[in-house]
Amino acid sequence: MPVIASNRINNPVDAEQILLNGDADLISMARPFLADPAILTKAYENRVEDINTCIACNQACLDHVFELKPASCLVNPEAGRELELELIPATVKKRVLVIGAGPGGIEAARVLALRGHQVVLADQNDAIGGQLNFSRIVPGKSEFNETIRYYKTQLSKLNVQVRLKHRITADDPLVAQADEIIIATGIEPRKPDILGVNNEYVVSYKDIFEDRVPVKENIVIIGGGGVACDLAILLKQKGAKEITMLQRSKAFARGIGKTTRWATLMELNMKNIRMIGGISEYKAIDQGEITFLREGALRSIPADLIVYASGQLPNNSLYNKLTESKKPVHIIGGAKDASELDAKKAIYEGTIVAREI
Known part of the structure; x- marks a missing residue:
């Protein structure tokens, strides 16, 4: 009986090994x-390092299909758009500065160079990727x-x-x-307007992801979207004993596609992460606890550490300064619109603007 192996085999080296082991025929x-x-x-051609690997995010393929949209790909926006996203050499070669090496910036830089x-x-951090x-x-x-x-x-x-480690200023x-500039400076976490939010034990999700703050045992996360869910799962791995997520909406993991949202919620439940929604205020x-109003009742939850992951603001101050010059300046990704933060959108905008220059 011929056997076909499938699912999450995204590397030809792994595929070849499966065949060599005799584990499958195809x-x-x-x-x-x-x-x-x-x-x-x-x-x-032995160019495995040049392969743009599928990361199983499902955001532009399966999620699109289930929404009756054409299938594409987060890491390859040309998928499904091959006729409209042709790669045509530039007729006028220019010197282009891309500020910000997040998803949108690195895709823009790649396509610009190809053309x-x-x-x-340039990026102020010590690595590309944002x-x-x-x-x-x-x-x-x-x-x-x-x-x-x-990339x-x-x-x-x-x-x-x-x-890298190069913070660009207007001068x-x-x-x-x-000759032209692309601003891809991303976002900054939005600090919620809560009395006491400036206490030393209140930090942003970036502080956790960038390992600037030691993890405590009892943590409250303000927010329940995709970033907050990732944060909760990471904190659990880092040793947090009790994690509570708070948000105004009653629906957690909003913004995550249909194909993965259910799995995210299941994982949060399996890790005993508390999710409290429906907060009105x-x-x-103060004094190591957060107080809030829910269903007309005042409640308090103690916490050694409170992390806010409840939205972003566009990091566009440099764009506003550079638009005063006579140079063509473009803005993409979170710096342009932080309300729907995702790599799929940033990479797509990066590939579009790089074809327009």
Whole structure:
């Protein structure tokens, strides 16, 4: 009986090993071809490092299908758009400065370089990827490392000048040297307007993901969206004993697609993470507890650490300054609109703007 192995085989090296072991006669892949239609060609040519690996996020493929939208791919926005997203060499080669090396910025830099532009990519952090670096450390999401690996390889091969630990200001020489500029500076966590939010034991989700704050045993998370859910799962792995998520909405994990939301909620329940929704008002944070109003009753929950993950604001101050110059300045991703923060949108906007320049 011929046996076909399928599901989450996204690496040709793994596929070949399964065949060599005699565990299966054929390998079936679907989503990996959306992420990189040349996956087998690259494997045959021993260019595995050039493969844009499927990370099983489902955000633009299965989630789209279940919403009756055309299937595409988060890491490869050309999927399903092959006729409209042609890669045409630039008629006028320009010096383009991309500020911000998050998902939108690195995709813009890659496509610009492919089209023949001279590209400088600058970021104040010490690594490319932006908030992809948050996702990759969440238990179960380590495959986001593959996306960062892919872009790092492509930017190097395309001779993109990557300037890390470089905070761009309006008077930076790189600004003066550029013909056009792309702002991809992302977001900043929104600090909720709660009395006592400036206490030293109240921090943002970035502080946790960037390992700037020691994890405590009893933690309250303000927020219940995708970032807050990832945060709760990460904190549990880091040793937090009791985690409570608070939010105004009664529906947790909103914004996560249909194909993975149920699994996220199940994991939160399995890890005994408390989810309290329907809060009408946050009253105060004081003396190691947070007080709030829910269903007409005043409640308090003690906490050693309170983390807010309840929304973002666009980090667009540099864009506002640079628009005063005569240079063409473009803005993409969270810096443009932080209300719907996701890598799918940022990468798509990055690939679009890079084709327009």
